[in-house]
Amino acid sequence: MSSGGRGGKRRGPPAPSPSGAAAKRAQPSPGTPQPPPPAAAEEDMMDEDVFLDDAMLAEDEAVLLMVQRDETLASRLSRWKRPALPADLVAGCSRAVGHSICCQVHGFEPYFYISCPSGMGPDDIFTLSPNSGGILEKGITIEGLGSKSFLTYESNILFALRFMIDCNIVGGNWIEVPAGKYRKAARIMSYCQLELDCVYSDLMSHAAEGEYSKMAPFRILSFDIECAGRKGHFPEPTHDPVIQIANLVTLQGEGQPFVRNVMTLKSCSPIVGVDDFIREVDPDIIIGYNICKFDLPYLIERAEVLKIAEFPILGRIRNSRVRAMQRDYKLSSYSLNSVSAHFLGEQKEDVHHSIISDLQNGNSETRRRLAVYCLKDAYLPQRLLDKLMYIYNYVEMARVTGVPISFLLSRGQSIKVLSQLLRKAKQKNLVIPNIKGQGSGQDTFEGATVLEARAGFYEKPIATLDFASLYPSIMMAYNLCYCTLVPPEDARKLNLPPESLNRTPSGEIFVKPELQKGILPEILEELLAARKRAKADLKEAKDPFERAVLDGRQLALKISANSVYGFTGAAVGQLPCLEISSSVTSYGRQMIEHTKKLVEDKFTTLGGYEHNAEVVYGDTDSVMVQFGVSTVEEAMKLGREAADYISGTFTKPIKLEFEKVYFPYLLISKKRYAGLYWTNPEKFDKMDTKGIETVRRDNCLLVKNLVTECLHKILIDRDVPGAVQYVKNTISDLLMNRVDLSLLVITKGLTKTGEDYAVKSAHVELAERMRKRDAATAPTVGDRVPYVIIKAAKGAKAYEKSEDPIYVLDNNIPIDPQYYLENQISKPLLRIFEPILKNASKELLHGSHTRAVSISTPSNSGIMKFAKKQLTCLGCKALISGANQTLCSHCKGREAELYCKSVSNVLELEMLFGRLWTQCQECQGSLHQDVLCTSRDCPIFYRRRKAQKDMAEARLQLDRWDF
DNA sequence: TAATGGTAGGGGAGGAAAATTCAACCCTAG
């Protein structure tokens, strides 16, 4: 899910400041419920229920398990077991589902091909060791022939894949071992319920159709561990015990988990029983948040330290990654918290690891608290898995591409294409040479054309024409493939008839399908045909369950089709062929130019139309056309006409489609535009923005919100003055320091380690500084680094002014509003307003609203260290001295009024803090517990922290009134 | 090490190089 970021979960700010720590224990505002008194003695924990929202836990089922009590353990383990095997299954006459079976297949051996050297025949047989592919390529000496090197074929295929291909097995499909063709084996290889031996040629693989399209009822275990770190240290398996493990077991397709438990540890003895638990539950899939990078290695290492020899085996783990989140979605933070907020609208607490030890060492109440927290960490990944239908989509993808499900998480895109290629080649009696593209990776090829953008604000409808699956359809139309490519020397030698050859715009020659049909086009045809079927079925399907499966399938097919082109162009890949990829793009370039020309030539007043059409922009496979008409309906009509007309000029199956109308349309530059998106003339579907700040993850929320709001006002409300006013208010708020810190947090990805950067930059330098402060909480490669820009000496570089938001909050460091105005919001705003407003710069950025209020500079640096703070009058801020500690002589008369002000100020801030506190309690799922969360991703957290500080200051001021 | 889909393009920031401004100094005329 996240390559390294634990979010704030096991990380956080440096040791909490005194005020922060105090408030965690303090009950804040009047009206906040007090925690109940510790309900039970520690010995009774066993039967205590855990408070959690109802959707998550049925109260009677929630169990805190004391692992030390072996007798209860045994009884519970039995409840988690899989159903017993039916007796007749072993005899081969039952098809019960829901059991785990390990089948050892015998007789399948690795092999590869070489071309037979001249002078050798079927009689010349010699044996080679299994890894001889490499030796043959380097060259060997053969008696009578001298030293020779060979090009090998299919010598580097993963053995598992080789086996699956040859047995027609795809990932996630059903395999039958016919009765009588297997032998029951002793259960020594695995912890499965049944072990079999059989011969590979007896396996029967069933295509995923009809009855066999159903999925197996996977048992999914979601878990999370908590460790007791020592003060100020990130937990290390060599020292720190695992204190809690939360487990949730679900059957795929069922809404509720059937096992929920938390294993806790009272003292510091080692946790035993985890491996037993996993063995009994016997899950097919293990998931969790970042478990591959943290929880699993931690458990395994901890077991090693404690010398639990058997542990690392963990039964049969087939698959244990949830890295998919980062792979499939682009978010500005990948902490479990923000991912959940994004997809589920549900948040979790973010508890710093140092607090976890405190909770553990407290009483039964605090440990129960920790259990709740831990369980939620196991629960959210399960919810995410369901919500995003990962299991469906992965099974579908595995079936389509033929790779095992685990490859989809642990491997890249190319293995999927290779798998399909190998299968298809086998059908056609072709073998694939082992020519791994390696080394430089320098040789690249020309990509797509992006038409010049005629920037501006268009108040007439713009029709968008798109090629459907451009690159796949080019490969099909022109029969582009490895096996249809004619190298220049062969073109001369073979004397092929010119009418059966195609010369691509990039100069390569391919034979036409009549002579030899390409493999790649065939793969693509099947993929796209299957997608068409899936989409048609989707239209028919009513059952949401079935719809989910079909939608997953059509998506998988589309993605697979699109990655075929990428595979041929991957210079460092399994089978690169730049002749194919550069031919594909060259056709694409030709086609978009051709389309632009046709539209502008045909749709003219001379041609009998009311206006001259103009192509205002286009990228790769799309053109945006202004037909000159003023209604969406007319634009749609002309768009359809143009698409049909132009489609007719291309080789099948290349097809230009009318897709949508933008109206109005704000075109800023290449790859950057915004507009209202219409697919029917009555009502627009949505506001669509491409490439601009609203869709970028490296802008602060202030910019994102501001730009979004302006576009909303301009495009939807058509209220430019309103947008201008909004900008002015925002700038004024910013300069007056009325903007919430959470809106100013910028995040950027840390893509490599510190030394590898050639130039300094804000997020890299900050990460380095944070590492020096506290290595445990600092971001590492792959993480996203949040930062704000603080005030510093004039001329200081941005990388000297970046700071951790939490550090800024805790130490009262002033931010630099001028930087945000000049470097963050001004340019994006001007880009939007300049096409619409004359004097945009003057109007927006230089009015009276830009008068700044000076903020006191940090008092803890330089010369100010030696300054002594003097008291100021609470009325007029004048310096006061002597006996009077509150007011100057001037303000003395207003004593009553000013005191009231102080009191109401404190009350107000207390109310605010109380509200935020309650909000956080709701988020954590309990109104009776202290809030522990310190999430860097949560705006409420920043506001709560700030309110808390303001409140403390106001109270201090109130205390100065001395009657 | 193993394993790895692609190119095009905008835009921000840093940094080097080239350009400009500025202050200090020297010199000379008056």
Place this chain on the structure above:
DNA sequence: TACTGCTAGGGTTGAATATTCCTCCCCTAC
């Protein structure tokens, strides 16, 4: 008349500052 003190103004020089251009980096579109 010779010499000094002073100023204005031109020229030179080296440093400071602003500008330009290029590259790195991130992220997005397709």
